Amino acid sequence: MGRFGQKLAASIVGAVAASGMAFAAPADNVAKGRAIAFSTAQGNCLACHKIPGGELPGEIGPDLAGLKTRYPNRADIVAILQDETRRNPLTAMPPFGRDRLLTQQEIQDVVDFLETL
Numbered sequence: 298m299g300r301f302g303q304k305l306a307a308s309i310v311g312a313v314a315a316s317g318m319a320f321a322a323p324a325d326n327v328a329k330g331r332a333i334a335f336s337t338a339q340g341n342c343l344a345c346h347k348i349p350g351g352e353l354p355g356e357i358g359p360d361l362a363g364l365k366t367r368y369p370n371r372a373d374i375v376a377i378l379q380d381e382t383r384r385n386p387l388t389a390m391p392p393f394g395r396d397r398l399l400t401q402q403e404i405q406d407v408v409d410f411l412e413t414l
């Protein structure tokens with residue numbers, strides 16, 4: 298695309314990021330979180346949860362659509378991903394943070410994605 302094209306693309310991305318998304322997570326963190334959540338090798342959240350945009354979901358856990366309206370505090374969502382056994386010792390949900398199934402950065406990215414649902 299050439300130097301000018303790259304600069305132009307970068308400024309468009311910057312402008313999009315600066316507009317309308319003032320309080321939202323950066324788009325690439327959301328995209329990373331979505332990929333982690335949907336990957337069978339990583340979060341594999343679709344094995345148990347219906348998630349908008351995800352295919353062939355399981356029905357072991359609740360539908361995650363509109364999650365932010367149920368959990369307005371980000372810390373509550375992070376805590377569920379860290380170790381849901383603290384709220385429910387019998388949960389089927391793996392303790393992603395506690396057992397290091399995901400890194401702390403991956404958990405933050407997944408939460409960025411979940412907050413867009």
Ligand code: HEC
Pocket residue numbers: 334340341342343344345346357358359360361364367374377378381384385387388389390391393407411
């Ligand atoms: C093996 C099944 C399973 C997997 C895999 C799983 N979960 Fe869960 N999840 C559950 C169950 C069951 C619940 C219901 C609450 C409980 O059991 O304590 C739950 C609850 C939740 C909740 C709270 C929802 C609400 O409305 O209260 C969130 C958020 C959540 N899971 C996110 C995720 C994410 C993100 C992933 C992937 C990184 C994931 N879960 C992977 C089974 C699973």
